[in-house]
Amino acid sequence: MTHFPDNATLLSFWSPASLAGNITLLLHLIGSMLLGMLVGYERSYHGRAAGMRTFSLVCMASTGIVATFGYPDLWFGGQQLATVTTDGPSRAMQGIVTGIGFLGAGVIIREGRSVSGLSTAASIWVAAAIGILVGLGLYLAAITLSLLCAFSMSIILQIERWLPKQKRFFFELCFSADVQPDSARMRALTAEFGFHLRGDTFSISLTRSHQYYAFTATTGPKNHADIHGLSQALQALSGLEKFSISPTRN
Secondary structure, three states: OOOOOOHHHHHHOOOHHHHHHHHHHHHHHHHHHHHHHHHHHHHHHOOOOOOHHHHHHHHHHHHHHHHHHHOHHHHHHHOOOOOOOOHHHHHHHHHHHHHHHHHHHHOOEEEOOEEEOHHHHHHHHHHHHHHHHHHOOOHHHHHHHHHHHHHHHHHHHHHHHHOOOOOEEEEEEEEEOOOOOOHHHHHHHHHHOOEEEOHHHOEEEEOOOEEEEEEEEEEOOOOOOOHHHHHHHHHOOOOEEEEEEEEOOO
């Protein structure tokens, strides 16, 4: 015979003690989101693929999973401690987190010199944390984490776009073998159009008929770079046979 839960069991998930624990978790989640945004902005500012959204999502998911271990007496509405130990749910959580890690890695894609899918992978991890919170009966914390995740994926994206940050571009230039390119001239030329050539990324490769120069350049925080003007100036370089300029985020 099927036994349906009585009102007392259902209300235990929304008892004052359970709500107090959920509110504490809520504050933890909000704090971790803000701190994750702070750390992620530094990466976003320097043109990296993992920015404010990714860091805030990972930070919140970590908080949601770890903080649940501090409230075992609230798991399942506080109804399970008399008969079930916390070892079972704890092992289940560890297995979920490990499995989701492989799933998240599968959606990260490298396209040329840019990486995409990091925020999607992080949101999958957050979904796992939400599922764990719901499974333990910490409904208010699960709802809060869902709303914070939606906030991070939408509003934080707009904030990230609005805040000043650098953009990174990868340059590949092909010169004929009988021409000696002037690296100082290239550095001055990129600077003239708002790009800052990074010397630590400069590389040269040679073949019998061509010389290939490759480097990364960044724009300023206000992104006042003239990529069209730079491409026109590069075409006027002596001995330059072809070149490419592509944005990069990694």
